[in-house]
Amino acid sequence: MTDSVSPPPTVRAVVGALDTRYPHAWAEHCDRVGLVLGEFDTPVSTVLCVVDCVPETVEEAVAAGADLIVAHHPLLLKGVSSVAPDTFKGRIVHRLIKADVALYVAHTNADVANPGVSDALADRLDLTTLRPLVDHGEGRGIGRVGELAVPRTLAELTAFVAERLPPTAAGVRAAGDPDSLIRTLAVSGGAGDSFLRDAVAAGADAYLCADLRHHPASEHLAGGGPALIDVAHWASERPWLDEVAGWLRRQLGVAVLVSDLDTDPWTVHSVSSHKEIHP
Numbered sequence: 251m252t253d254s255v256s257p258p259p260t261v262r263a264v265v266g267a268l269d270t271r272y273p274h275a276w277a278e279h280c281d282r283v284g285l286v287l288g289e290f291d292t293p294v295s296t297v298l299c300v301v302d303c304v305p306e307t308v309e310e311a312v313a314a315g316a317d318l319i320v321a322h323h324p325l326l327l328k329g330v331s332s333v334a335p336d337t338f339k340g341r342i343v344h345r346l347i348k349a350d351v352a353l354y355v356a357h358t359n360a361d362v363a364n365p366g367v368s369d370a371l372a373d374r375l376d377l378t379t380l381r382p383l384v385d386h387g388e389g390r391g392i393g394r395v396g397e398l399a400v401p402r403t404l405a406e407l408t409a410f411v412a413e414r415l416p417p418t419a420a421g422v423r424a425a426g427d428p429d430s431l432i433r434t435l436a437v438s439g440g441a442g443d444s445f446l447r448d449a450v451a452a453g454a455d456a457y458l459c460a461d462l463r464h465h466p467a468s469e470h471l472a473g474g475g476p477a478l479i480d481v482a483h484w485a486s487e488r489p490w491l492d493e494v495a496g497w498l499r500r501q502l503g504v505a506v507l508v509s510d511l512d513t514d515p516w517t518v519h520s521v522s523s524h525k526e527i528h529p
């Protein structure tokens with residue numbers, strides 16, 4: 251008789267599966283992806299998926315008894331000469347190693363994957379006939395362009411996006427004529443300033459991403475570019491966690507939790523309606 255319950259996969263096995271789905275070669279040159287820390291032979295029963303590996307999400311992993319964190323953003327992106335425990339990141343490294351929680355990062359290699367970060371974002375908004383915003387071939391690439399299930403005005407679409415994406419203090423704001431009708435929407439998870447020209451070239455009626463700034467947005471609109479929808483960075487990448495979690499459960503039979511802890515830095519948002527009055 252053989253035991254019908256198979257042993258949990260090791261960190262090595264989970265890392266191997268993730269590295270196959272998100273090859274390191276797909277990551278941007280300056281990006282740092284893959285296993286950050288953790289023993290290869292440790293069994294993995296529970297995984298926690300997070301956008302950011304910060305003290306709060308690390309404590310969430312420890313409390314949940316997770317053996318592995320799958321994070322989107324790299325913990326250590328730039329050169330590091332110390333992980334002393336009196337530094338912010340060193341503290342995290344110590345906490346993870348002492349609690350025996352491994353850390354894995356899939357960042358720009360998950361952005362360009364198919365399905366990738368922007369597919370999950372597009373799915374939340376019910377976009378159909380998806381194609382990459384910046385085509386890397388074989389259905390892969392940065393961002394996605396798709397059709398809205400129902401055409402909406404920019405004002406309606408902004409409210410719809412706020413309803414569909416996870417709530418944040420920053421919320422959702424848009425730039426352009428509120429009454430313009432949007433049929434084709436380009437989306438890109440995370441900071442999207444660098445793909446404004448691609449949104450124009452894609453013929454999108456609007457482009458949704460995070461971290462848009464005054465000058466690039468103003469100049470883009472002045473040049474006749476598509477309307478812009480600016481969402482919170484965390485909210486734009488949070489949908490991907492559900493997708494990768496579902497895949498890990500099916501692929502490896504492990505328990506996978508998804509962090510709903512909003513790690514966006516913005517915690518307060520206030521809007522005033524009065525006009526500036528100078529006494």
Ligand SMILES: [Zn+2]
Pocket residue numbers: 322323439440441483487
């Ligand atoms: Zn990001």
